[in-house]
């Protein structure tokens with residue numbers, strides 16, 4: 089199959105026994121009722137899968153669902169990712185209970201397109217078929233299938249099958265291709281072990297692509313594993329692409345770790361959550377109101393969990409109402425903003441509603457709070473999420489840049505950023521804005537960089553600020569960097585040591601060989617007295633290896649043995665203390681001090697004397713007045 093081949097997934101839907109599986113057999117040549125029990129009872133139980141090729145070369149994967157109400161959970165696991173549904177109706181029976189329930193589910197999941205298929209037309213008179221078509225049209229008025237094409241077929245005799253194929257091709261041709269460049273996401277609908285081969289999982293690849301050898305994350309449990317082999321529509325392949333039915337052989341995954349509903353994903357992209365905020369619609373057909381914290385069954389992708397509905401602004405919601413609510417799940421699942429889900433009543437199990445996720449990882453909200461509801465509305469309206477997305481793309485930006493990038497006015501953006509900050513989605517650092525996620529990832533970089541620096545420079549008390557800042561993207565402004573770092577220090581994750589940043593429990597420890605070199609260095613500095621020495625002198629005088637001189641000097645500087653006069657010149661602490669003593673003694677008797685006077689006191693060269701006096705100025709011991717200095721804040 090060439091790179092340009094398009095892939096789509098279509099699904100069946102409809103009441104039990106209305107002819108879905110036989111129709112798919114006719115279209116694909118494959119009987120998807122594989123189980124002995126399915127064949128004996130003549131009904132589908134599990135999901136069935138079959139590929140076929142359209143006349144134009146496009147590949148279609150069919151997910152055939154069971155119609156029986158007892159197996160609706162299986163239907164829900166298969167229907168989520170489809171591009172097009174074939175809603176199958178036995179023309180002799182017309183619209184039945186699961187025809188309606190499936191229609192509700194398809195509506196709630198916002199399946200994009202559909203075809204009405206009237207089956208078993210070989211058993212009905214033409215007039216009757218017309219009457220049923222009219223009835224079906226009435227039932228579907230106002231739904232996404234209102235204007236859907238209607239195909240009349242006999243799967244047994246083959247009438248209408250070609251026309252159905254053509255209709256499928258036409259509709260799929262109008263759909264945009266799947267997002268292959270997006271994150272990998274494959275909700276697992278089956279998994280099994282083949283002896284000597286390991287664990288195999290199957291599912292529909294909703295977005296992204298997977299190559300043999302890739303690392304993928306299976307969540308839950310949240311383990312990263314390697315893809316050993318791929319099959320696409322039953323054939324071995326090197327790459328699986330969005331829109332394909334895929335089987336993956338995964339290395340290092342125990343079958344016992346797996347649950348149906350787990351997702352194979354790009355490592356680190358999605359979050360597992362036990363709580364999310366959503367727009368939730370209770371169907372007008374729901375038999376009773378839903379109360380605060382009522383338990384429900386929640387279906388999302390191939391996952392099924394029990395959840396409690398935390399109504400945020402009321403104690404009870406009526407059938408037909410739409411609310412913003414928080415769902416508390418009894419098990420973690422992968423959730424993403426804008427994912428859709430179905431809710432069924434706890435008992436008896438019927439579909440009562442569905443919704444769309446607004447925030448997959450919110451805090452627990454206080455109920456009946458105007459600002460909570462307002463923030464959720466903003467998030468839902470899309471502008472907020474747009475801002476978050478933009479920020480995630482741009483890294484960190486000033487308000488002005490965000491204004492340009494979003495096309496929204498300053499007032500609107502400011503209000504949005506305020507709400508998004510309250511919702512802990514974005515954050516202000518210095519005078520730049522970032523997403524909370526980006527800020528966290530940068531802080532992880534900082535923490536890692538400090539650890540790496542310690543590893544590479546065990547003698548150094550820590551990483552210099554400028555070096556640490558350079559590990560972040562250039563666009564992070566100094567103020568923003570200071571704040572990210574400051575928060576880590578306040579949190580106790582890193583420590584500030586003079587001009588270095590270090591791990592909280594880090595102490596520099598020289599090796600024996602380094603200890604010897606340090607002694608040599610100290611000796612040279614002691615002997616030099618007031619004469620400042622730098623890197624180059626040390627290479628020559630103490631014969632310290634070029635690669636080590638920097639870190640050895642930094643070590644002596646950081647523990648106070650050496651005092652820095654300027655960029656490269658250092659003197660020993662002893663000489664410095666002597667100089668301070670001379671300074672204090674001098675000012676005990678005199679008001680002013682000239683360079684020449686101080687040079688005579690310490691008996692050093694003019695250049696050195698000047699360097700020491702300039703240090704005193706910087707330390708505010710003295711202050712310069714023309715050619716003279718006067719005492720300012722002399723040390724105790």
Ligand SMILES: Nc1nc2c(ncn2[C@@H]2O[C@H](COP(=O)(O)OP(=O)(O)OP(=O)(O)O)[C@@H](O)[C@H]2O)c(=O)[nH]1
Pocket residue numbers: 102103104105106107108109110111130131132133153154155156207208209210211241242243244245
């Ligand atoms: N005469 C006739 N019989 C059909 C046709 N399509 C299906 N049938 C019969 O209808 C019965 C049910 O067909 P299936 O395809 O298993 O129905 P289904 O919709 O898949 O059923 P579930 O998966 O259990 O919901 C079988 O006995 C088929 O032989 C058709 O076009 N003409």
Ligand SMILES: [Mg+2]
Pocket residue numbers: 108109110131132152153154155
């Ligand atoms: Mg079937």
